[in-house]
Ligand code: BES
């Protein structure tokens with residue numbers, strides 16, 4: 001690579017950090033209506049920044065929800081086109097009292113940057129903007145054609161992005177998609193992730209009476225929705241952690257022996273993992289290791305429960321309602337719509353007539369997996385090795401980036417997951433953080449990536 005590009009990346013670290021700090025300071029919480037204006041302001045800030053970086057045709061494009069920011073640089077005829085995807089929206093910050101420093105004031109402690117969005121995904125997407133900038137400012141050109149698409153609704157299930165991609169297929173045409181929105185296997189162990197889980201999300205509402213009831217006067221006469229909900233949820237999984245929804249496992253692609261062997265070879269310390277989580281004991285589907293359970297097996301989880309009196313002291317009451325948020329993580333080749341249908345049928349079957357049941361589908365996303373022999377994966381592996389002085393390991397992940405499957409089907413483009421986070425990054429939780437060695441190393445690796453991709457023919 002041109003030494004001036006490398007030199008500029010190595011000498012601009014404090015500026016990169018200052019700029020990321022300003023990006024993070026805009027509280028683009030997509031889930032909360034009170035932050036809608038901030039989310040839009042963040043899109044505007046990004047667009048200005050992308051223009052300053054040297055991207056062209058930069059636009060903030062409206063959707064029925066939060067806007068998409070687009071920019072490109074397409075002046076390398078004959079070279080491959082890379083689509084960089086990321087999301088500028090972030091998760092809510094509650095519980096706020098558990099943050100050591102304010103969530104939107106990026107703070108460095110022990111070479112880690114703490115803030116909401118530090119890793120998910122502002123810090124990670126910023127890496128690519130800085131690498132593009134380094135090339136463009138020092139050489140006036142890029143070895144590839146680049147398109148950048150940054151969305152503001154990833155954390156709420158990307159409700160408008162599939163349609164956006166279908167509507168802008170020509171503008172998004174590319175040979176490969178590069179996404180940095182996932183963790184490395186371990187701090188300092190660069191990784192390429194070749195599989196993500198999908199998702200199917202629901203809310204269940206039960207009502208047993210028009211209002212809360214005196215539990216002495218009426219206890220025994222009516223069903224208690226909190227108790228019914230617990231009984232219904234208890235029927236979703238058996239003691240071995242297998243999901244009991246009929247048909248749930250029909251389309252699950254089993255792990256291959258080779259994959260199981262490779263997972264076993266990864267430097268995974270189960271004892272340390274348990275300790276870090278503060279879990280008294282690990283628990284999951286029988287017959288599978290922890291990595292297999294989280295990366296390659298589907299799950300059924302309760303994300304939230306609400307019912308009755310939860311304040312201090314006691315109150316003798318039968319709650320009128322009970323509510324649960326539940327979600328299922330899916331693996332190839334489960335289809336979120338099909339799974340949603342199976343769940344709805346089963347939940348109706350296990351609900352007694354003594355309560356009114358409402359089942360609401362929230363969002364879903366397809367699981368994804370790619371082959372490791374893909375030449376772009378190999379190009380990314382070389383770039384990562386150049387940027388981090390260490391060859392990447394190959395992982396799958398339990399999280400979801402539903403749009404990745406859409407890139408494959410709609411744009412016919414493979415995705416490379418160039419993850420720069422860490423497993424202890426506290427994404428979606430208080431004290432979210434990004435390792436600064438990953439941030440700076442990622443910028444260098446991203447800068448190498450363009451040349452490695454330019455050498456590749458898909
Ligand atoms: N960065 C994550 C995705 C992720 C997490 C990938 C962990 C690999 C490992 C992303 O921002 C996210 O949180 N996605 C949501 C998607 C959902 C709202 C459809 C998720 O996984 O819960």
Ligand code: ZN
Pocket residue numbers: 091120155427428
């Ligand atoms: Zn997230």
